[in-house]
Amino acid sequence: MKKRCYLLACLAMLLCTLLAPVTSVGAAVTWPTTSGYPAPPSFGDVDGLFSPTMGDSSLLTDPTNGHAVGLEINKDQANRSGAIWSKAPMFDLDKDSSYTMYFYMGNKPKSGEGMAFVLAAKPAAPTKVDTGSLGVWGVDHLPPNSKPQEVADTALPNSFAMVVDTQKNGTGDPGGYEQLSDFKSYYFGTGYPGQANMYRIDYPYWMTWLYFKIDNPAEQYRFGLGTQKNLYDTPANGKWHKLQLDWKKDNLGGGTLTAKMTITRTKDPDYATEVIKWTKNDIQKYFSQGSTDPAPRKLYLGFTGTTSNVFEPHVVAIGAMPEAATVNGTVALMRGAETVEATTHLKVDDVLHYDYTVNVKATSQAPWPESGTVMMNVPKGKYFDYLKADGTPAKPGDTLPIKVTIGNTDYQAQGKIQPDGNQIVVTNMPQVPKGTTATVKFSLPAKVKHHGLVQTTPVQDKPIGTVTGDGQTYDLKTPAGKDFLAYILDPETGELVLEKVPSFVFELKNGQTGYRNPTVMEMVKGLPTPMATNWDQANADQWLTNQQGREPTNSTGKVLSVKDTRPTKQGWHLTMQLSPFTLTDNSYVLGDNGNKLGGKATLVLTDQTAQIAAIKDNNNATPVKNMAAGGTDWSLGTQTGNVAAYLGIEPTATAKAGQYQATATWLLTNAPK
Incomplete structure (x- = not known):
């Protein structure tokens, strides 16, 4: 890249001219037949209510809208452990x-190990999930001299579990989980995994035994915390079974939980019912996370399961539950009126906007949310910037005003950029009145920022947003039901540009404040050239300088600047060559004594404290700046303080009065890759 400028001298004045320009469970739903499981007798939309917490688990979704309608705790595979929990405490x-x-x-004559329905202070898991633990009990063995409390310490804490066990672990002298039980082949049991009185462990094998309460005189009396009732036959019979939970609170902070299990069969179904009474102190004992912590008044609902070398699927559907607000939402990434999709190519500086839509159906009993506080977490792609109202990128800590529309009414909310710079938390969202349905809409502007990618890159952004109210969090999806946004980023080639070059007017310093033209005799005697060896600001009045701040009529400015937006940052070289200073009518070259090649003048560029380059007026290219790989932009001077330049003249036999000019040619080149 070349740029040229003229330098003029009228004994007193030299100037430069640029030659070239610078460049809820509720709505009707469909069971997914592709799941491989028959449809349950009843099921509903539970989208946003539950989330897998172990890798073997997943949600089964309605093929028409992508909403969750079933919970697959484990597939029909060996040696699996799974868990799915409510996203917020829901059992009030x-x-x-x-x-x-x-x-x-499933449907097989031999299966295992079993599954559990759990109420807990918070989602958790045993410290080690043994196959016979069903994902709730403590480890199956410990070192010699271990105590029941040590087993309890490894179990799912602060919880109550209702289990369907399909594989007996423990028989004969070594014992095992079901050693202290009335176990036949299959049973429905209850217990408290995190309580020491749920276990026994003893010599010589130190296997963990579940300690059930048994009051059958034909057996023996035991007083463990667990209860256990045998089932007549396997529940892996190809049919759906039912667990009915009914909670009746009392006026003293406790209540009664009735758990009724129905194992469906062609004839003679199994029924097993447990009635569990909890006082306020019991709730404190079983569910508080610390002895002095307040008892939780809402519990998480979870589902766990395990398989071993004998296995079965574990699948749950919610037929009915207390009325809950229905909340779902979408986010679409737009470029103007165009929806950005997986095949859309985006380039640097493309202006985008996220369109958010949240549909809320409040219950007939209460507005949503009852707390009055709605929060949205709306992350952006890491290659984007949020934009403020003035179009500039928003930074962490910035607060953006957001207009929220519900029906035909507008509300003012706020979005605060989080410390990571990639998320906005939206607050001051309006409340939806009870018994009503509302659609909340708003948009957030964004722009593709400089990313430095050197090849075409497919991108998936996940997660794409959540909305939270009353302790419940709902995931946003795309209008197509996906939980990620996809697009393609084009490579950022960038460019290397010589943005600006300076023009110079040179004069001699004259006293403290003035400047003057040099005389012919001074030109003949020569004017000193500042070099690295004699750099001294105190002697600046000896030299021709541009520090008076004047510019020629056709000035190109006061700044020398290079802009490098290439992601490779491979470096660059900037050189300058200066033609001989010549009278404007071309009749005389400075120092001409039969030689018109010049070389009598030296232009010195500085940064006010050190020399940058010294260029003779002999048309030889001289390096000004070599930027190493990894470097980027560079500049000298400002619009209020021009590039500091000085001009030295060697002694010459003759000099003529008049105006001199020289052409400066700047060359910017790539450094080799």
Whole structure:
């Protein structure tokens, strides 16, 4: 890249001219037949209510809208352990409630190990999930002299579990989980995994035994915390079974939980019912995370399961549960009116916007959310910037005003950029009145930022957003039901540009404040050239300088600047060559004594403290700046303080009065890759 400028001298004045320009469970739903499981007797939309917490688990979704309608705890595979929990505490101990849940365990004569329905202070897991633990009990053995409390310490803490066990672990002298039980082949049991009185462990094998309460005189009396009732036959019979939970609170902070298990068969179904009473102190004992912590009044609902070398699927569907607000939402990434999709190519500086839509159906009993506080977390792609109202990128800590529309009414919310710079938390969202349905809409502008990618790159952004109210978090999806946004980023080639070159007017310093033209005699005697060896600001008045700040009529400015937006940052070289200073009518070359090649003048560029380059007026290219690989932009001077330049003249036999000019040619080149 070349740029040229003229330098003029009228004994007193030299100037430069540029030659070239610078360049809820509720709505009707469909069961996924592709899941391989038959449809349950009843099921509903539970989108946003539950989330897998172990890798072997997944949600089964309605093929028409992508909403969750089933919970697959484990596939029909060996040696699996799974867990799915509610995203927020939902089992309210201060309200009467009823839950109907269906479960499916496959269809095979021999299966295992079993599954559990759990109420807990928070989602958790045993420290080690043994295959016979069903994902809730403590480890199956410990070192000699271990105590029951040590087993309890490895179990799912602060919880109550209802289990369907299909594989007996423990028989004969070594013992095992079911050693202290009335176990036949299959049973429905209950217990408290994190309580020491749920276990026994003893010599010589130190295997973990579940300690059930048994009051059958034909056996013996035991007083463990667990209860256990045998089932007549395997529940892995190709049918869906039902667990009905009914909670009736009392007026003292406790209540009664009735758990009724129905194992469906062609004839003679199995029924097993347990009635569990909890006082306020019991709730404190079983569910508080610390002895002095307040008892939780809402519990998480979870589902766990394990398989071993004998295996079965564990699938759950929610038939009925307390009325809950229905909340779902979408986010679309737009470029103007165009929806950005997986095949859309985006380039640097493309202006985009995220369009958010949240559909809310409040219950007939309460507005949503009851707390009055809605929060949205809306992350952006890492290759984008959020934009403020003035179009500039938003930074962490910035607050963006957001207009939220519900129906025909506009509300003012706020979005605060989080410290990572990639998320906005939206607050001051309006409340939806009870018994009403509302659609909340708003947009956030964004722009593709400089990313430095050197090849075409497919991108998937996940997660794409959540909305939270009353402790419940709902995931946003795309209008197509996907949980990620996809697009293609084109490579950023960037460019290397010589943005600006300076023009110079040179004069001699004259006293403290003035400047003057040099005389012919001074030109003949020569004017000193500042070099690295004699650099001294105190002697600046000896030299021709541009520091008076004047510019020629056709000035190109006061700044020398290079802009490098190439992602490779391979470096660059900048050189300057200066033609001989010549009278404007071309009749005389400075120092001409039969030689018109010049070389009598030396232009010195500085940064006010050190010399940058010294260029003779002999048309020889001289390096000004070599930027190493990894470097980027560079500049000298400002619009209020021009590039510091000085001009030295060697002694010459003759000099003529008049105006001199020289052409400066700047050359910017790539450094080799």
